[in-house]
Amino acid sequence: MTRLSELGESHIISRVLTGNPTSGNVIVGPGDDAAVTAPNGRLVSTADMLVENEDFTRDWLDWELLGRKAAAQNLADVCAMGALPHGLLVSLAVPADTDIASVEALYSGLIAEAERAGDELECTVPIIGGDLSSAGLIVVAITALGTVGETSAILRSGAQPGDSLYLAGTVGRAAAGLDLLFAGLRPGTAPPELSALITTQLAPRPDYGALLTLGAASAMIDVSDGLSTDLARIAAASGVGIDLDRALLQELIDPLLPAAEYVIAARADGAEVAPGPTVTADELAQSWVLDGGEDHGFAASALSSQCPGVGWRRIGEIRTGDDVSLDGTPVPTSGFSHFGK
Amino acid sequence: MTRLSELGESHIISRVLTGNPTSGNVIVGPGDDAAVTAPNGRLVSTADMLVENEDFTRDWLDWELLGRKAAAQNLADVCAMGALPHGLLVSLAVPADTDIASVEALYSGLIAEAERAGDELECTVPIIGGDLSSAGLIVVAITALGTVGETSAILRSGAQPGDSLYLAGTVGRAAAGLDLLFAGLRPGTAPPELSALITTQLAPRPDYGALLTLGAASAMIDVSDGLSTDLARIAAASGVGIDLDRALLQELIDPLLPAAEYVIAARADGAEVAPGPTVTADELAQSWVLDGGEDHGFAASALSSQCPGVGWRRIGEIRTGDDVSLDGTPVPTSGFSHFGK
Numbered sequence: 001m002t003r004l005s006e007l008g009e010s011h012i013i014s015r016v017l018t019g020n021p022t023s024g025n026v027i028v029g030p031g032d033d034a035a036v037t038a039p040n041g042r043l044v045s046t047a048d049m050l051v052e053n054e055d056f057t058r059d060w061l062d063w064e065l066l067g068r069k070a071a072a073q074n075l076a077d078v079c080a081m082g083a084l085p086h087g088l089l090v091s092l093a094v095p096a097d098t099d100i101a102s103v104e105a106l107y108s109g110l111i112a113e114a115e116r117a118g119d120e121l122e123c124t125v126p127i128i129g130g131d132l133s134s135a136g137l138i139v140v141a142i143t144a145l146g147t148v149g150e151t152s153a154i155l156r157s158g159a160q161p162g163d164s165l166y167l168a169g170t171v172g173r174a175a176a177g178l179d180l181l182f183a184g185l186r187p188g189t190a191p192p193e194l195s196a197l198i199t200t201q202l203a204p205r206p207d208y209g210a211l212l213t214l215g216a217a218s219a220m221i222d223v224s225d226g227l228s229t230d231l232a233r234i235a236a237a238s239g240v241g242i243d244l245d246r247a248l249l250q251e252l253i254d255p256l257l258p259a260a261e262y263v264i265a266a267r268a269d270g271a272e273v274a275p276g277p278t279v280t281a282d283e284l285a286q287s288w289v290l291d292g293g294e295d296h297g298f299a300a301s302a303l304s305s306q307c308p309g310v311g312w313r314r315i316g317e318i319r320t321g322d323d324v325s326l327d328g329t330p331v332p333t334s335g336f337s338h339f340g341k
Numbered sequence: 342m343t344r345l346s347e348l349g350e351s352h353i354i355s356r357v358l359t360g361n362p363t364s365g366n367v368i369v370g371p372g373d374d375a376a377v378t379a380p381n382g383r384l385v386s387t388a389d390m391l392v393e394n395e396d397f398t399r400d401w402l403d404w405e406l407l408g409r410k411a412a413a414q415n416l417a418d419v420c421a422m423g424a425l426p427h428g429l430l431v432s433l434a435v436p437a438d439t440d441i442a443s444v445e446a447l448y449s450g451l452i453a454e455a456e457r458a459g460d461e462l463e464c465t466v467p468i469i470g471g472d473l474s475s476a477g478l479i480v481v482a483i484t485a486l487g488t489v490g491e492t493s494a495i496l497r498s499g500a501q502p503g504d505s506l507y508l509a510g511t512v513g514r515a516a517a518g519l520d521l522l523f524a525g526l527r528p529g530t531a532p533p534e535l536s537a538l539i540t541t542q543l544a545p546r547p548d549y550g551a552l553l554t555l556g557a558a559s560a561m562i563d564v565s566d567g568l569s570t571d572l573a574r575i576a577a578a579s580g581v582g583i584d585l586d587r588a589l590l591q592e593l594i595d596p597l598l599p600a601a602e603y604v605i606a607a608r609a610d611g612a613e614v615a616p617g618p619t620v621t622a623d624e625l626a627q628s629w630v631l632d633g634g635e636d637h638g639f640a641a642s643a644l645s646s647q648c649p650g651v652g653w654r655r656i657g658e659i660r661t662g663d664d665v666s667l668d669g670t671p672v673p674t675s676g677f678s679h680f681g682k
């Protein structure tokens with residue numbers, strides 16, 4: 001094991017950026033005071049961080065998957081604007097006694113997820129800059145940059161009554177995975193179908209490629225905090241109501257039932273310090289689908305005559321009003337928030 | 342006192358962004374999945390973070406000055422490329438029991454420093470996005486974006502033997518301020534001339550406006566880790582040697598002598614847990630000037646016939662070779678590094 005404290009910063013940077021691609025848009029990459037790139041169109045920028053003990057714990061930590069997740073959550077925000085990713089800036093804080101191999105694994109995960117996005121979207125997504133700092137805990141702060149044509153950014157504010165609501169990717173799987181982690185399961189030891197949910201929590205795989213089959217969407221959002229919360233954001237920004245169709249959500253709920261049964265049984269066994277309320281497996285799986293973010297599915301509204309293509313499933317309708325409902329019954333906004341309500 | 346944990350994220354964001362300007366380049370500001378802006382030219386991007394117990398301690402913490410410092414160190418990197426700042430992304434992690442007034446003060450500092458840069462450079466520098474997270478300690482991770490003409494980025498790699506070396510702003514003041522903090526002084530109680538040095542440590546004021554009088558520089562760097570370290574970066578990138586002129590540095594050293602005398606006396610009194618080596622005031626002040634970063638002065642090379650204008654002082658020469666010297670004697674690279682060498 002070689003601790004970071006035994007190495008110089010520039011040596012660490014050159015090691016962890018092994019495998020980082022370049023692109024024709026990069027004029028000056030890592031190594032000067034700042035990067036210089038040539039954006040093609042308008043610039044899309046977003047920043048999001050993962051913090052130890054808030055977003056993950058040492059107990060579950062897989063450095064490569066943490067890198068994948070950090071890249072994914074930022075790339076998803078770029079794509080949710082209808083933009084193509086352009087590059088990443090990575091600010092990493094870790095304890096000085098961290099093994100260089102761990103930091104290399106984290107960057108491998110970042111680079112691999114950026115490559116996956118690039119492959120799906122036929123572009124290259126290099127790490128163009130960042131910062132490395134020592135700290136008492138692990139913080140991965142990413143800025144993702146993207147580009148979009150002058151009139152083609154897809155905002156939260158364009159949904160219209162009469163549009164249908166579509167989802168690319170999944171919702172609820174990462175939330176199920178989180179509850180399985182809380183219940184003591186780990187990816188290596190869990191049954192395969194439960195392990196896959198935990199992996200979605202540890203390293204979601206947004207369906208970036210769905211952007212290519214999106215068609216003419218009126219609004220779009222990266223579902224990171226849960227459908228109930230993120231659709232309420234579209235509702236508020238667009239001045240509309242949204243009705244989810246329980247029957248259309250069923251195929252998202254059903255695959256979560258074994259995990260829900262497992263978590264309920266584990267709670268009954270007292271495996272969790274604070275047991276959840278008594279719920280049925282169906283209720284728990286439904287709550288994951290409605291309130292669970294971190295799969296980074298994309299929710300988009302569009303006229304059904306402009307129906308998106310492969311990768312998109314219809315899950316509801318845009319209507320008049322200002323709230324989110326499920327088969328006409330209001331859905332409380334109970335997704336994730338770092339702070340209180 | 343109102344703790345963040347009593348408020349919702351969106352409420353916090355809207356409160357802390359009060360006073361944040363917009364600019365004609367901002368198409369979509371904070372509030373969607375990502376910002377959309379219209380960069381004018383090539384894009385310059387840089388990211389840097391400040392971490393509690395590494396870059397500052399609770400004991401010295403002034404939230405407004407912390408915000409100023411976080412903005413300054415990133416804006417300085419943009420300007421050191423010869424670019425105009427375009428916007429900031431701010432990712433902030435703080436404990437959930439933090440007072441909202443503290444976070445408002447931090448953002449006030451960010452906004453004020455961005456406004457100062459904008460005023461000096463005749464542009465507007467809005468906060469265009471970011472993230473707010475709870476965490477066990479305070480982390481401020483900033484991405485600064487800027488724009489530069491197609492051929493006008495000033496890199497570290499262009500210095501040529503025969504160029505003169507110039508400095509805008511100062512070096513050594515922030516390092517003196519840090520040693521005064523370690524010696525137990527605080528801005529409110531220190532004599533004014535020492536207090537000003539501490540304030541430079543807590544909130545440096547880069548001379549952004551010097552960019553306007555720079556002329557045709559061949560290389561430039563933001564001096565953040567110390568002249569010895571940062572000039573060695575220019576030397577390495579340009580394949581040159583750099584000789585500093587002690588006589589020209591004297592006017593940077595002299596104002597630090599009272600602080601050096603104070604620190605040496607405090608060390609002799611055992612005010613510091615680990616006393617420094619025995620040095621004279623002149624030696625200590627010189628080491629601050631050579632090895633102290635965080636004032637965020639700008640060092641630039643240029644032909645003396647292209648001599649920069651107001652705000653720039655000559656401090657040395659570019660020569661053949663590959664090292665940094667002071668009056669011909671090699672200077673060890675002993676500036677700041679987060680990790681070992």
